Amino acid sequence: MKLREISTGSRIAAASPGAGTEAPPVKDDLASLRVVPARHYARWVAAAAVSVLVAQFAHGLITNPVWEWQVFRDYVLSETIVTAVGLTLQLTAYASVLGFLLGTVLAFMRLSRSPVLQTVAWSYIWIFRSIPMIVQLVFWFNLSALYERLGVGIPFGPVFWSIDSNSLIGTIGAALIGLSLHQAAYAAEIVRGGVLAVDHGQLEAAAALGIPRLRQIRRIVLPQAMRAILPTAGNEIIGLLKGTSVVYVMAIGELFYQVTVIYGRNGRVIPLLMVATAWYVVLTSLLSVAQYYVERRYARGANRTPPPTPLQRARRFVRTLRAAAARRNQPVVPLSLAGGRR
Amino acid sequence: MSDVTVDIEDVKADSDHVMVDVHGVHKSFGPLEVLRGVDLRVRAGEVTVILGPSGSGKSTLLRTINHLEKVNSGWISIDGELIGYRRSGGKLHELKEKDVLKQRTHIGFVFQNFNLFPHLTVLENLVEAPVSALRRPRGPSEEKARRLLDRVGLAEKTDAYPRQLSGGQQQRVAIARALALEPKVLLFDEPTSALDPELVGEVLDVIKDLAGTGTTMIVVTHEIGFAREVADTVVFMDGGVVVEQGPPAAVLDAPRHERTRAFLSKVL
Numbered sequence: 121m122k123l124r125e126i127s128t129g130s131r132i133a134a135a136s137p138g139a140g141t142e143a144p145p146v147k148d149d150l151a152s153l154r155v156v157p158a159r160h161y162a163r164w165v166a167a168a169a170v171s172v173l174v175a176q177f178a179h180g181l182i183t184n185p186v187w188e189w190q191v192f193r194d195y196v197l198s199e200t201i202v203t204a205v206g207l208t209l210q211l212t213a214y215a216s217v218l219g220f221l222l223g224t225v226l227a228f229m230r231l232s233r234s235p236v237l238q239t240v241a242w243s244y245i246w247i248f249r250s251i252p253m254i255v256q257l258v259f260w261f262n263l264s265a266l267y268e269r270l271g272v273g274i275p276f277g278p279v280f281w282s283i284d285s286n287s288l289i290g291t292i293g294a295a296l297i298g299l300s301l302h303q304a305a306y307a308a309e310i311v312r313g314g315v316l317a318v319d320h321g322q323l324e325a326a327a328a329l330g331i332p333r334l335r336q337i338r339r340i341v342l343p344q345a346m347r348a349i350l351p352t353a354g355n356e357i358i359g360l361l362k363g364t365s366v367v368y369v370m371a372i373g374e375l376f377y378q379v380t381v382i383y384g385r386n387g388r389v390i391p392l393l394m395v396a397t398a399w400y401v402v403l404t405s406l407l408s409v410a411q412y413y414v415e416r417r418y419a420r421g422a423n424r425t426p427p428p429t430p431l432q433r434a435r436r437f438v439r440t441l442r443a444a445a446a447r448r449n450q451p452v453v454p455l456s457l458a459g460g461r462r
Numbered sequence: 463m464s465d466v467t468v469d470i471e472d473v474k475a476d477s478d479h480v481m482v483d484v485h486g487v488h489k490s491f492g493p494l495e496v497l498r499g500v501d502l503r504v505r506a507g508e509v510t511v512i513l514g515p516s517g518s519g520k521s522t523l524l525r526t527i528n529h530l531e532k533v534n535s536g537w538i539s540i541d542g543e544l545i546g547y548r549r550s551g552g553k554l555h556e557l558k559e560k561d562v563l564k565q566r567t568h569i570g571f572v573f574q575n576f577n578l579f580p581h582l583t584v585l586e587n588l589v590e591a592p593v594s595a596l597r598r599p600r601g602p603s604e605e606k607a608r609r610l611l612d613r614v615g616l617a618e619k620t621d622a623y624p625r626q627l628s629g630g631q632q633q634r635v636a637i638a639r640a641l642a643l644e645p646k647v648l649l650f651d652e653p654t655s656a657l658d659p660e661l662v663g664e665v666l667d668v669i670k671d672l673a674g675t676g677t678t679m680i681v682v683t684h685e686i687g688f689a690r691e692v693a694d695t696v697v698f699m700d701g702g703v704v705v706e707q708g709p710p711a712a713v714l715d716a717p718r719h720e721r722t723r724a725f726l727s728k729v730l
Contacts, residue, residue: 325577328528329591329643330567333559339590343581421581421623 191391195382196398204378205399211292211364211374212403215299216357222300223307228337230312241308248305254366256302260294261370295367303360310352314345346418354411358404365396375399479506481647481678482527487536489522496522498702499536504647504695507676511689511710514699515725520682523699524649527680528569529562540568541646567595570640570648574655576632578624584611584635585620588642596643603642610638614668630661634668641672648672650681686729690714698722 181187195201229241248256264286271282289297318341326336365376375396383392412430419426428436482504489497496519504510512520525531527538529546537554538545546562547554557565579587588607592598611617614634616627624632633653640648650669654662666688673679673692683689689696689710696713698705700721706713717723 319577321573321575321577322579324530325571325573325579327563328530328566328569328571328573329639330563330565330595331591332563332594335594339594340579344579418581421583421625424626 186390187394188388188391191388192394192398195392196395200378200382201375201395201399204373204375205403207373208361208364208375208399209403211295211299211367211372212357212361214296215303215360215364218296218300219303219360220307220311220353222304223309224311226304226308227311227315230308231315245305245308248301251302253298253302253363254369257295257298257367257370260289260298261291263289263294291370291372295364295370295372299360299364299367303356306356307353310349310356311345313352314347314349315341317348318344343418347415347422350411350415350418354407354415358407361403361407362400480504481506481508481541482680483539484523484527485537485539487523487526487538488534489519489526489531490534496702497526497533500699500702500704502697502704502707504678504680506678508694509673509679509681509692510695510697511693512680512682512697512699513684513686513689513725514705518699519702520699521651524571524651524680524682527647527649528566528571530571540565543568563595567591567643568646570643570645572633572636572640572648572650572653574652576624576629576636576656578632578636578639580624583621583623584616584627587624587635588639591639592642607638607642610641611635613671614638615664628661629657630664633657633665637665637668637672647678647680650679650683652682652684654683654685684729686714686726698725700725 226241226244229237230245232238251259264284267285269282270285270288271279273279273281322340322344323336326340331340364374367374368377368380371377379392379396383389416426416429480503482502484500484502487497487500488495498519500519500523502510502523512523514520522531526533527540527545529538532546537547543565544554545565546557548557548561549555578584579590582590585604585607588610589600589603592603592606593600608617608620611620614637616631616634616638619627619631619635624635627635633656637648637653653669654665657665662685666685669679669681669688670692681688681693693710695707696710697707698713698717698719698721705721706717706719713722714726717726
C-alpha cells in the first residue's frame with residue numbers, strides 16, 4: 121500500500137507549476153484543479169475476498185441445522201441461565217474488587233522501602249502466578265482436609281475461638297478466595313507498573329508541598345497511574361469474567377456449569393454452548409463500554425482537548441450529514457471561486 | 463552530624479534574623495561528592511541568587527534545604543528549626559517522614575519542570591496542599607488560591623488543566639502553588655531553564671514582584687541579568703563549595719576569584 125501512496129504523491133507533483141502540460145504556471149490556479157483520489161486496487165480485492173468468507177460463515181450459521189437456533193432461543197433467557205449469569209457476574213465483581221484491593225496493597229508493599237514487605241509481596245506474586253488457577257481452586261475446595269478448624273488466638277499459642285472450616289468458607293467462598301488470590305498476584309504487577317509510570321517529579325512535588333504520604337498515593341499517584349493501569353486492568357477483568365467458568369469443577373452454578381448440566385441432560389451441546397458464548401460476548405461488551413468511559417474519566421488533563429464520546433461523535437456525524445444535504449439543495453459554487461476568495 | 467555546636471535557638475528577630483542557615487553540608491551520591499562543606503546564611507527578606515557551572519552542586523544544595531536530599535554531614539536550619547532532625551539529650555534524632563513533610567510546608571519549592579499535577583485543575587493544584595497538609599478549610603483556601611492566581615496574572619485560568627497552559631503560565635501557577643502554603647522561604651531550582659526564551663521574562667517578573675514584597679528567596683539560575691537586578695547576595699558555587707559571595711556589584715562586576723571570572727566570561 122506504501123507504493124500506492126508514493127504514486128499518489130507523484131501525481132500531485134506532476135500537477136505542480138511547470139511540471140504538467142495542462143497545469144498553468146500560476147500558483148493560485150492549482151486550487152481549481154480537480155483532485156483524482158488514489159485507487160487502492162489491492163484493498164478492493166482483499167475486501168471482496170474477506171466479504172465472501174464472512175458471507176459463507178453467516179450463511180452457515182443460518183442454514184446449518186446443527187446450530188439448532190430454536191433450542192438456543194428456548195434457553196438463552198431461561199430462568200436457570202439468567203440466574204447463572206447473575207452468579208458469574210457476582211463472582212467476577214467480587215473477585216475483581218478483592219483481587220485489585222489486595223493487588224494494590226501488594227504493589228505498594230513491593231514498592232516500599234522495607235525489605236521484609238518487598239520480599240513477602242514478591243514471594244506472594246511468585247507463588248500465585250506459579251499455580252494454575254484450577255489447581256488452586258481445588259486446593260481451597262479441599263481446605264478442610266488441610267485445616268479442619270480455623271480459629272483466632274495467640275500465634276503458636278492457645279486458640280480462643282474456632283470454627284469448622286467448611287462452614288466458614290463454603291463452596292462459593294472457596295471459589296471467591298481462589299479467584300481473588302489468583303487475581304491479586306496479577307493485579308499487583310499491573311498496579312505497580314502503573315505507579316512506576318508516574319513521573320518521579322510528581323512525587324517530589326507532592327513531597328515538597330508536604331502532602332501526607334497516604335494522600336500523595338490516593339490523590340496524586342494513583343489517579344495518574346490509572347492511565348497506565350486501566351487498559352491492562354480491563355483485560356484482566358474480562359479475562360476473569362471468562363475465567364470464572366473454571367469454577368465449574370467445583371459444581372458451582374455459574375453460567376458454564378449450568379450449560380454443561382443442561383446439555384448433559386438433553387444432548388444439545390452446540391446450541392447450549394452458543395447460549396454461553398452469547399452471554400459471555402454480551403457481558404464482555406458491557407465491560408468494554410464501561411472501560412471506555414472509565415478511561416475517559418481518568419484522561420482528564422492528559423490532552424488539551426478531550427476526544428468526543430461516541431454519542432458526541434454520532435451527533436456530529438448527523439450534523440455533517442444535514443449540512444451536506446442542505447448544501448446539495450443550494451446552487452453549486454465553483455471550487456475555483458472558493459480558492460480565489462482566499 | 464557530630465559538629466552541631468552552634469546554639470540554633472540564638473536567633474534575633476530583627477533585620478539580621480537568619481532565615482536559612484546552612485552549615486558545613488556535605489553530600490555524596492555514591493563515590494561522587496557533590497557538596498563538599500557548604501556554608502550559607504540567608505537573612506529574612508533577602509534574595510540570594512546562586513550561580514555556578516552545571517555540576518557545581520547548586521541544585522543539590524537547594525534540595526538539601528527542604529530535605530529532598532539527606533545530607534551526609536553538616537546541618538541546615540530554617541528560622542531556627544533544624545531540618546530533618548530533632549535535637550534532644552545531646553543527640554540528633556532523625557525525624558519521621560510525617561514530621562519532615564510538616565517542615566516542608568514552611569519551605570516553598572519551585573521546580574525546573576514545574577511538576578504541576580496534570581490531572582488536577584489549576585485551582586485544585588493550589589488548594590491541595592493547604593487542605594491536606596495544613597488542614598485548612600477548602601472554601602477560604604480556594605479564595606486565597608484565586609487571589610494568588612490573580613497576583614501571578616492567571617486569574618482566568620483557574621479551571622484550566624496544566625497541559626492547556628504555556629510553559630511560562632505553568633511555572634507561574636507553580637509559584638502560586640508554592641505561595642499557597644505561606645512558606646517562610648521560597649526555593650527556586652532553575653525556574654526558567656525549561657522555558658522558551660520569550661517566556662522567561664513573565665516568570666522572572668513574578669519572582670521580582672515577590673522580591674519586592676520581602677519574601678525570603680534562594681534562586682538557582684543562569685540569568686545573570688536577573689541576579690544583578692534582584693539579588694541582595696550573589697553566591698558563586700563551583701566543585702561543591704561556595705567560591706565567593708557578596709552583593710551583585712562585587713561578585714558580578716569585580717569577582718575576586720579566577721573561577722568566578724572564568725564562569726562569568728562564558729555566560730555574559
